[in-house]
Amino acid sequence: MSDALVPVIGLLLALAVMLPFAIAHRRRERATAAAAVEALRYGLHEPVSLHPVVDPAGCIGTGNCISVCPEETVLGMRHGQAVVVAPARCIGHGLCERACPVDAIRLVFGTERRGVDIPRIRENFETNVPGLYIVGELGGMGLIGNAFEQGRQCADGIFREGVGRGGPLDAVVVGCGPAGLSTSLNLLHRRARFTTIEREDIGGTVRHYPRKKLVLTRTVQVPGYGKLDFREIPKEDLMEVWHDIVQRTGLEVRTGEPATGIDRLEDGTFSVTTTTGAHHARRVVLAIGRRGVPRRLGVPGEDSPDVAYSLREPEAYQQDRILVVGGGDSAVEAALALAAQPGNTVHLSYRGERFGRIKEANRQRIDAALQAGHLRAMFSSRVLEIAPGRVHLENGAGRAGTLDIDRVFVFIGGALPTAFLRACGVAIDTRFGTAARVR
């Protein structure tokens, strides 16, 4: 080989090495541009709560944060640096923060413009009300693994303070999602005297995930049961494991019993009022999550037994004329599930001009179903009244009409339990873009 060829071959080798990187880089930047347009169109560019913030002065563009994020298009790459594209899709895994080699990314609550209400909690999960604790997502930190860990730490703290004396219970645990379940199991293991009350059923938000959703989680140790050693598990299997834990440990959960009020008595103990009575305890652990109570329409007839705020078994509804109200993932998934049942006629009423913050897969499914005529969507519409066998609605132009409807399903979000917390005396801070503690 002549000496003159050496630099040429060197150049070609360098190109061969660099080209795949350059192509991947270009693809990523293009995908980011497309995702940014979509995020803007569907309002995903505005963070709802916890979300990442990238420091452009520090980011060196490794792309690690993008690769590790399990959610869709939260982060992307622009001009060789990581950027936040669809922060509304962040559910706080915190993997991006940990994957960044130069600490150029952090998770924060809220933004300068849009505050997020977070209750004030000490390191031991106690609020400003002595004896009243908050664990899990209500405290601002999402994820099942965090909820389990916080429940364990809180129960350990309660045990260290002293349990097992006579008189009032050691604790009332309110809510039995992952945080309440973990708190209760750890209290049970410590032989504390407590009761767990749950508005609905065991499982919390996880029960409401879409069918077959793959839940990402981390290893947790369950006292009296063993290690739950899986990273990914279908929602249904996870629910089965949790029910098995409850059965095997003998944990008693008073399901279908919502707490309606919490009063701190003069002696510093608590009376927790529920729909079926009251529980007297020295401490209360609030593990009620952030879904809050389902928002209602505020129209005549909404208390009818034909109006529901959740859908567990679509198969139970067949040969029905159904109206689904809402435009988020829950409404879309319910409408699709109901439209798939034999003989149903399904209408979907949404006040927006188009579906907003919904997952891409749901968007594709609903678009296909609408095109195929499996259901009808009425955008810019508003329910005025629900009467037996019919619903009165108004369209965007203020024109009213009536639909023959047997059942109405309402999915218009939830009101945060802020009022409930304030009534309990818990101090709440509105956070405008301040950093979260990732445990």
Ligand SMILES: Cc1cc2nc3c(=O)[nH]c(=O)nc-3n(C[C@H](O)[C@H](O)[C@H](O)COP(=O)(O)OP(=O)(O)OC[C@H]3O[C@@H](n4cnc5c(N)ncnc54)[C@H](O)[C@@H]3O)c2cc1C
């Ligand atoms: C679509 C979606 C996907 C997600 N995917 C994942 C994932 O893959 N991995 C992951 O780790 N996390 C995921 N998360 C987040 C995770 O589900 C939550 O962070 C977690 O469930 C919070 O647990 P929690 O116990 O604090 O609250 P919740 O799970 O919300 O449980 C609160 C419980 O309190 C009950 N309750 C409320 N009010 C009262 C009352 N007044 N009286 C009695 N009971 C009451 C509720 O009925 C509920 O059962 C996801 C969240 C969503 C919305």
